[in-house]
Amino acid sequence: MHRIALLMSLHAFVGTAHASVPASVPPSLIGIWALERPVPAKGPSGAVPRVELFISGGTLRGTYGCAKFTGRLSATSGAVRLDVRVSEPAPNERCALAADLPFARALNDVTRFVVTRDRLVLLSNAERWTFRRVGFVTPAKP
Numbered sequence: 001m002h003r004i005a006l007l008m009s010l011h012a013f014v015g016t017a018h019a020s021v022p023a024s025v026p027p028s029l030i031g032i033w034a035l036e037r038p039v040p041a042k043g044p045s046g047a048v049p050r051v052e053l054f055i056s057g058g059t060l061r062g063t064y065g066c067a068k069f070t071g072r073l074s075a076t077s078g079a080v081r082l083d084v085r086v087s088e089p090a091p092n093e094r095c096a097l098a099a100d101l102p103f104a105r106a107l108n109d110v111t112r113f114v115v116t117r118d119r120l121v122l123l124s125n126a127e128r129w130t131f132r133r134v135g136f137v138t139p140a141k142p
Contacts, residue, residue: 033131
């Protein structure tokens with residue numbers, strides 16, 4: 001009987017510990033990245049939207065002009081998995097891009113990456129995006 005209780009306690013502890021471990025992301029991916037290529041199509045205002053990714057640990061935030069998106073990522077040995085969702089704009093914000101953001105949906109199809117000191121390339125079967133490092137992110141302490 002004690003053995004079963006011990007195993008159940010151990011299982012609960014391991015499950016809790018596993019849930020608190022952040023997703024695996026190589027340190028070289030952590031940073032602020034601006035899209036260089038392809039150049040995004042002009043938005044409704046006629047301006048080319050600025051596209052940025054903010055990667056810190058297993059989390060991802062980004063902007064596509066006025067639209068914002070968030071998500072999670074995990075990456076190892078050139079393989080990457082992204083789970084990105086468009087964020088709802090604040091009630092006082094007007095953003096035509098936020099209603100339908102194909103870029104954010106397409107990020108979910110990314111399967112591979114290549115990173116250097118100042119460039120990040122994300123690859124899917126249909127797309128290739130090249131980002132330039134524009135800054136660094138200090139990871140939050142757990």
